[in-house]
Amino acid sequence: MPDAAPRALSYVDALREAAAQEMERDPRVFVMGLDVDDHKGIQGSTKGLVDRFGPERVFTTPLSEDAMTGVAIGAAQAGLRPIHVHIRMDFLMLCMNQLVNIAAKSRYMYGGQVKVPMVVRAMIGKSWGQGAQHSQGLHAMFMHVPGIKVLAPSNAHDAKGCLIAAIRDDNPVLMVEHRLLYPLIAEVPEAPYAARLGEARVLRKGTDITLLGISAMVPECLRAAELLREIGIDAEVIDPISLVPFDRAALAASVRKTGRLLAVDSAWTMCGASAEVAAMAAEDAPGVRIARLGFAPTTCPTAPSLEHAFYPNPAVIAARAHVLVRPDAKTWRPSPEAERSVTGLNFKGPF
Amino acid sequence: MADLERIYRSLRLIRRAEEEVARVYPSDKIKSPVHLSIGQESIAVGVCDALRHDDIVSGTYRGHAAYLAKGAPLDRMMAELYGKDTGCARGKGGSMHLVDMAQGVLGASAVVGTTIPLAAGFALALKREGKGRVAVSFFGDGATEEGVFAESLNFAALHRLPLLFVCENNGYAIHEPTAKRWATNRLVERAASYGMPAEAVNDGDVLALRALVIRLVEGMRAGTGPAFVEAKTYRWREHVGPNEDFEAGYRGRRDLEAWQATDQVVRIGGMIAPARRAAIDAAIETEIAAALQFAENSPVPDPAQLTTDTYA
Numbered sequence: 237m238p239d240a241a242p243r244a245l246s247y248v249d250a251l252r253e254a255a256a257q258e259m260e261r262d263p264r265v266f267v268m269g270l271d272v273d274d275h276k277g278i279q280g281s282t283k284g285l286v287d288r289f290g291p292e293r294v295f296t297t298p299l300s301e302d303a304m305t306g307v308a309i310g311a312a313q314a315g316l317r318p319i320h321v322h323i324r325m326d327f328l329m330l331c332m333n334q335l336v337n338i339a340a341k342s343r344y345m346y347g348g349q350v351k352v353p354m355v356v357r358a359m360i361g362k363s364w365g366q367g368a369q370h371s372q373g374l375h376a377m378f379m380h381v382p383g384i385k386v387l388a389p390s391n392a393h394d395a396k397g398c399l400i401a402a403i404r405d406d407n408p409v410l411m412v413e414h415r416l417l418y419p420l421i422a423e424v425p426e427a428p429y430a431a432r433l434g435e436a437r438v439l440r441k442g443t444d445i446t447l448l449g450i451s452a453m454v455p456e457c458l459r460a461a462e463l464l465r466e467i468g469i470d471a472e473v474i475d476p477i478s479l480v481p482f483d484r485a486a487l488a489a490s491v492r493k494t495g496r497l498l499a500v501d502s503a504w505t506m507c508g509a510s511a512e513v514a515a516m517a518a519e520d521a522p523g524v525r526i527a528r529l530g531f532a533p534t535t536c537p538t539a540p541s542l543e544h545a546f547y548p549n550p551a552v553i554a555a556r557a558h559v560l561v562r563p564d565a566k567t568w569r570p571s572p573e574a575e576r577s578v579t580g581l582n583f584k585g586p587f
Numbered sequence: 588m589a590d591l592e593r594i595y596r597s598l599r600l601i602r603r604a605e606e607e608v609a610r611v612y613p614s615d616k617i618k619s620p621v622h623l624s625i626g627q628e629s630i631a632v633g634v635c636d637a638l639r640h641d642d643i644v645s646g647t648y649r650g651h652a653a654y655l656a657k658g659a660p661l662d663r664m665m666a667e668l669y670g671k672d673t674g675c676a677r678g679k680g681g682s683m684h685l686v687d688m689a690q691g692v693l694g695a696s697a698v699v700g701t702t703i704p705l706a707a708g709f710a711l712a713l714k715r716e717g718k719g720r721v722a723v724s725f726f727g728d729g730a731t732e733e734g735v736f737a738e739s740l741n742f743a744a745l746h747r748l749p750l751l752f753v754c755e756n757n758g759y760a761i762h763e764p765t766a767k768r769w770a771t772n773r774l775v776e777r778a779a780s781y782g783m784p785a786e787a788v789n790d791g792d793v794l795a796l797r798a799l800v801i802r803l804v805e806g807m808r809a810g811t812g813p814a815f816v817e818a819k820t821y822r823w824r825e826h827v828g829p830n831e832d833f834e835a836g837y838r839g840r841r842d843l844e845a846w847q848a849t850d851q852v853v854r855i856g857g858m859i860a861p862a863r864r865a866a867i868d869a870a871i872e873t874e875i876a877a878a879l880q881f882a883e884n885s886p887v888p889d890p891a892q893l894t895t896d897t898y899a
Contacts, residue, residue: 292715297876298745303704303738310708313693316715318708337698337834338705346694347676382897406899 240320241422250392250424251281251357251413254399255319257428259289262317265403266293268308269321269357278321279359279418301330305356308506309339309408312354317403325358325412326369332377339408340383341526353404355399360414360451360502363543371536373451375412379512385433386479388412388502390454392422394477397431404430412479414452414502434481438490442472444561445496448487449475450509453529453548454499460553463570469561479509487513496525496560500548505530525560529553551575592863594636594793595855600871601628604661607875608651608668609829616883618670619681624652626823626843629851630755631656633788633796633818634723637804642714643722643751645693645706647755648683649822653725654695659687661874662719662881671885678888679896699760700726700733703752705741710750710813715806719808721749729760740815744781747812751803752778754815757822762837778815785815793851821846 242314245253259265266289267282273294277283286294297304297404301322308318322328335356342352361370385407389398395413396582402409437548439454440461449457454475476483491497497517499510510528517524529548537543551570558568601714605623612621614793631652635644644852654664659675667674670684671734676694686694693709696702706724713720730736731754743750757764765772768793779785784803788796796818803814823843825832833840856864 298738298741300735300738300742303707303735303742304703306701306735306739307708307711307742310693310710311712313705313710314709314712316712333701334704335696338696338701342694343899344896345676345684346688347674347679347682349676349686349688351899352695353899385898515731 242425244421244494245392245424246419246421247392247395248280248418250396251399252283252285254396254403254428255282256285256288258400258403259285259293259365261428262403264315265319267319267321268295268297268304270297270299271323272296272321278323279415281357281418282321283314301327302334305331305334306338307356309334309342309352311351312352313342315352317568319355319357319403322356322358324370325360325374326372328340328356328358328374331356335384335408336381337379340381343407344383352408353406355402355406355411356408357411358411360412362414362416362452362547365538366536367538368535373412373501373531375479375513376503376508377412378410379509383408384480385409386412387477388451388479389431389477390417390449390451390475392420392424394431394437394475396424397429397489398477400428401430401433405433411519412451420455430476432480434483436483436486437475437477438472438486439475440471440473442470442494444470444494445472445498445555445557446487446490446494447471447473447553448497448499448513449473450479450500453502456548456550457500457553459550460557463550463554464557466574467558467568469558471557482516484516484520487517491517491521491524495523498528498553498557498560499526499528500541500553501528501530503530504533506533527556527560529556590636591855591858592867593796594632595852595859595864596867596871597632597636597656598628598793598852599868600661600874601632601655603871604655604875604878605651607879608640609824612829617668619668619683620669620827621682621829622649622827623824623829624649626846627755627757627820628652628656629791629793630753630796630818630820631725633793634725634751634753634800637797637800639720639722641691641720643691643693643706643709643720645702645709645722645724646685646695647699647702647726647730648695648697649727650685650695651682654685654687654692657687657690659685659690659692662878663687665878665882666885669882669885670887671882672888672892673881673885677892695704700730700735702726703730703739704735704742707743707748707750710743710748711746713749714746721751721804721807723751723753725753725755727760727861728754728765729768730754732768739782740778740781740813743813744783747810749807749810751800751807751814752813752815754817755820756817757820759822759826759838761826762835764838773832776821778794783813783815783818787817787819789819790849791818791846791851793855817855821845836858
């Protein structure tokens with residue numbers, strides 16, 4: 237790929253580049269959402285777009301998430317391609333009626349007469365006191381409903397490919413973005429490219445256990461795999477990237493090989509994406525040993541000591557994987573030194 | 588005279604088509620709940636007759652009238668009610684989700700108020716297109732209690748969208764009167780406070796409504812922004828289903844009789860020469876019979892169609 241030389245780019249810059257390139261390519265694409273045109277530009281992910289494309293194609297909205305989602309759907313049915321941005325996923329609860337009752341169903345209940353090519357970008361927050369209503373990973377609620385696609389890229393390369401694919405898709409697509417992924421850097425080709433939705437990525441090959449991470453839990457699983465390597469456990473790490481459609485074949489192939497699955501989500505486990513992953517693995521590879529990890533089954537607290545216990549981390553993931561692989565062995569937990577050596581994702585406020 | 592005949596034809600077609608729906612309903616050939624517009628036709632007709640063919644309307648689950656008044660085909664509506672593959676939504680939407688994008692009829696919704704912001708989004712696209720097209724959002728009095736109503740008025744006014752809000756106020760949300768739901772009935776004032784022209788038509792007068800909409804839409808095409816109309820009306824039949832429901836006791840027959848005394852189908856019919864009216868009536872009966880025949884004879888959707896169009 238001579239004209240697509242990789243460069244190092246952060247996740248957030250990859251998102252902005254994807255939006256800018258698609259807006260350049262297609263005049264129907266526009267960006268709306270509270271603060272998309274202010275000096276901070278949604279943590280930088282929309283920064284500069286208003287200067288380049290003008291206020292008609294990049295505009296802020298009243299705090300009317302319900303109606304604004306309807307506006308995006310109506311504009312999409314009229315042939316435009318809106319990107320509706322939410323700085324926290326928690327606010328999607330105000331959009332739920334429009335997304336579930338209209339966006340997801342329009343194509344079907346109107347007999348194929350309309351398309352709804354819209355993108356909803358929503359960010360999951362974590363740490364520095366994000367608390368109860370700035371931290372939720374609610375993607376499973378949308379995975380439940382036929383008619384919506386749900387993407388959760390975990391690195392800058394896939395963030396760009398997924399956003400471009402989402403913009404070009406003729407369906408409503410939810411982009412699940414984790415705030416702590418934004419500064420992470422990866423090699424990102426400059427030329428536009430679209431991710432193939434429903435194609436998982438095997439980030440690390442292994443034979444003893446499959447660690448499937450979702451969103452910010454992908455890098456945590458990779459760190460857990462390093463901890464497991466120290467005790468001779470060879471973990472395979474899968475990033476599904478796309479939750480709907482889901483690459484069921486890749487999951488099945490991996491768990492048939494390893495015989496064990498640990499699904500780790502940036503969300504609760506009850507009726508969550510990890511539950512669906514576990515069910516698919518159980519159906520496709522009977523006999524596989526399965527466990528799940530996710531948020532503690534309570535509301536997200538703000539005190540760091542409580543918050544630390546709320547989330548899975550590489551040490552917790554590695555310890556749980558160890559139990560799956562060596563159920564009869566003594567309880568093991570990585571040494572504090574080892575644990576510290578792999579602690580990467582953190583964030584300091586104010587925002 | 589041509590205007591009056593066209594208006595009469597539209598009023599009469601909707602009235603008679605829905606009477607036929609009610610007549611057929613006990614046979615169970617119609618596989619769909621039906622929310623009839625009988626008595627409310629003059630709003631859809633008065634508004635749609637003031638529009639261009641390339642304008643857009645967005646209706647409600649009580650949407651047969653808006654669908655037909657905008658010129659969408661009766662046979663595909665009947666086929667949809669019958670659950671046939673030839674229906675406007677291919678048997679996947681039913682009476683509450685009528686749609687015809689070719690005639691500018693956006694899909695309707697059963698969740699009250701949800702389509703108001705959709706019409707605003709469509710109007711946003713029409714404004715950007717710059718061809719002077721407008722969108723009309725029909726909704727009931729109940730929808731004005733939803734948050735999206737206020738949100739959509741604000742956004743449409745803020746962005747000067749070519750959007751006409753039309754509240755079909757029939758006085759009841761299912762069986763609950765506005766007196767039990769509204770702190771005040773100053774709906775027109777509420778809309779006007781967003782900075783848009785807002786007027787009421789209190790007596791169902793189809794010609795007065797049409798004249799008002801012509802005036803409002805003229806400004807909208809030139810970029811003056813949205814406008815609001817409250818059109819008072821009365822539902823003659825039950826909330827859902829083919830029958831009257833005055834025995835239920837939540838409203839009185841005297842109210843019905845007052846509205847029937849000014850029935851716009853009769854009124855406009857009386858302005859047309861009897862011979863012309865008879866010819867129009869006969870043509871309508873032929874069209875309805877053909878539509879019912881079309882629905883009867885059409886194939887049902889193949890079970891293989893179950894999952895098609897889940898995704899585009």
